[in-house]
Amino acid sequence: MPERSPLVRGMRDLYAEELASIRIVESVFGDTLKSYGYEHIRLPTMERTALFSRGIGESTDAVAKEMFSFDDETDSLSLRPEGTASCVRAVIDANMYRGNQPKLWYVGSMFRHERPQLGRYREFYQVGAEAFGFNGPDVDAELIRIVQDVWERLEVNEEITLEVNSLGNTASRIRHRDALVEYLEGYREDLDADSQKRLELNPLRILDSKNEHTQQIIERAPNMSDYLDDESKRHFDEFQERLVRFDIRATMNPRLVRGLDYYTHAVFEWNTERLGAQKQVGGGGRYDGLCELLGGAPCAAAGFAIGVDRVALLRNELGLSTPSYTPDVYVLALSDDEDEYARQVAAQLRTTSSYSVRVHQGGGKVKARMRAADRSGARIALIIGAQEAASNQVSLKWLRINREQVTVPVTDLPTTLLNSN
Template sequence: MPKVVPLVRGMRDLRSDEVNAIGFVESAFSDVLSSYGYEYIRLPVIEHTALFSRGLGEATDAVSKEMFSIIEESDALSLRPEGTASCARAVIDGNLYRGNKPKLWYAGSMFRRERPQRGRYREFYQVGAEAFGYEGPDIDAEFIRLVQDVWERLKIDHAITLEINTLGSAESRHAYRNALVEYLRPHKEALDEDSQRRLDLNPLRILDSKNQRTQEILQDAPLMEDFLDEHSLNHFKEFRNLLERHDIHGQVNSRLVRGLDYYTHAVFEWNTDLLGAQKQVGGGGRYDGLCELLGGNPCPGVGFAIGIDRVALLLQQLEIETPKAQPDAYILALSDDEQAFADKVSQQLRSETKLAVRSHLGGGKVKARMQMADRSGAEYALIIGAQEAACNHVAIKWLRAEREQITVPLAELSATLLNSD
């Protein structure tokens, strides 16, 4: 016997309740995004590595140590660790912002080579949206309202908190960065190891450190808000006013900095306390410099991404019902003589209704057929014996409810089942 080829680390087979919960979350986003008039875009899973190293920044963990990369005929390619860079590339490639302000959304697998944990896998699922060409904070606020709509629709809004912050314009961010480095430099030896490394690479990220000693040092550090120019201040103020108007209450967290380099102005994160260390379910912000960075014409952009599988976990944690994997009906002939009639009934039911109708195949004794019906999880079995077939009738036996079995003419079957709840 050859050895079984194992699952690749950090990859999962998703089935049953798990895959349903993920599908449920994804379709909630899909419905809401469509209702806001966003356009669906399917992006490739593989891009040139350069797209990510330029777009997200060499210094980010995602690019520097978490990408799955291959060399294909001397081209360095990588599985996408996130969707924004691809989306911006697609907009630039297709000249989509020429005379237009696209609002796009996407969903799919992302890949990061991290140590797997519950809620953190090497292949995970995101849904995200990006808008290009909008300078004002109205679009930022629309995103947050839109996502809030989804939380409410999924009935998990009580379990999710929103944090917001501003990083200001590129100029104010730059000025603040210099001031922060200047302040931290003398304390360098006292910082934790990661923060010491970041001092040169990505100093804003030090603000995010969970190290207690580092946070003590940061107590007296200069504040971002003191470095915001007037434009940045107004942008953030209006953003908050709009959220207020949308009846959304985000917590301003001045230590909130996003991991990826391209963010400017408004940044935001959705968190939950119910998933252990994997508290972040989504995040986003504005990246006005990204298109130019990728070689396109300057174009402001904003976007967000949600971890679909983390939201699905949250639904399970909260014991919120997601659609069932089970069929509605299991149709079986009592013997092979009635199979032709049973097939006819199945086809008619499928064409007349949206019910999930599973046909019994493979013959067997009556008991075996009934067992299969039960195990399918179907609400009811549709049973066809010689008597039923002879007079064009079908027996309906409810498998989960305390309810008498009935026999109806084929012509009335669909209507009977649709009105049976």
């Protein structure tokens, strides 16, 4: 026998309930974003590696350790580890924000070379939204309100908590960073190995450390909120006021820093306790400097990204799993002689109704045909024997409810079905 080709690590075939769950999450996001006036954008899966190293940050784990990169003829290319950098690039390329304030959303696979676990895959799905050209925190708060709408529609809002923080503008960030490094230098030897490395590369991330000893040191570290200048403070105060007005419950977490470098001002994360170690279901914030950093004109911007797989898993965890696709109607002949007539009935029904109609194929005895109808999941079986075929009729049988079978002329089928719900 020829050798089988095994699935690549961290990749999945998605089908049945699992896919149905994912599609529900994606479509609710899509519908909700559309209702807020966001426009759909489809972005490429591959970009130049430089876009991510510049945009996301050379020292972030996502870029430094987790990208699928390879050399093409002239450039290093990478599978996208997230969507924001591509979206910003697209906006710059098309000059979308010249005299305009684009609001965009996207959905698609992202790739990170991590050790897989439940809720963590090498190819995973994100929905994201980005708004360009808005300075005020009203957009930031609206982004959160959009996501909150989605949580409610997906019935997961009780299981998801929101944390917020402000990183301030660039000037504030630098002042805080300097103070933080100075403080942490005093404890350099006491920090865990990872944190020691980050002291040079990305000191803010040390605030995020789960190491207990490091956490003790962080307890007394300089707080970002003490370094915010007036502009940053005003921005964040207004942001929080909006959240209250938008009926959003959020917890202030002064140590929330986000893993990607481009954030400024308001940042936020959605977490759940229901998925083990994979707590985070989404995150976002403002990134006013990114457009300029990627070679575009300066442009205020804010956005979020949601882990679709994790939200779908959460729904399953809560018993909200979505039934996979099933046909509405199963048309079966009782013997090969009526198969052609059955096919015609099915074809006709597809054009006169919006039902999904499956017709029996593969022959078999009556018992096998009926069993196939049952197993298809269809609500209704249309049974065609010699009598029906001879008189242009079909027998309609409800497979899921207790109701008497009826025999009707084919021409009456659409109305009979309509009245049968």
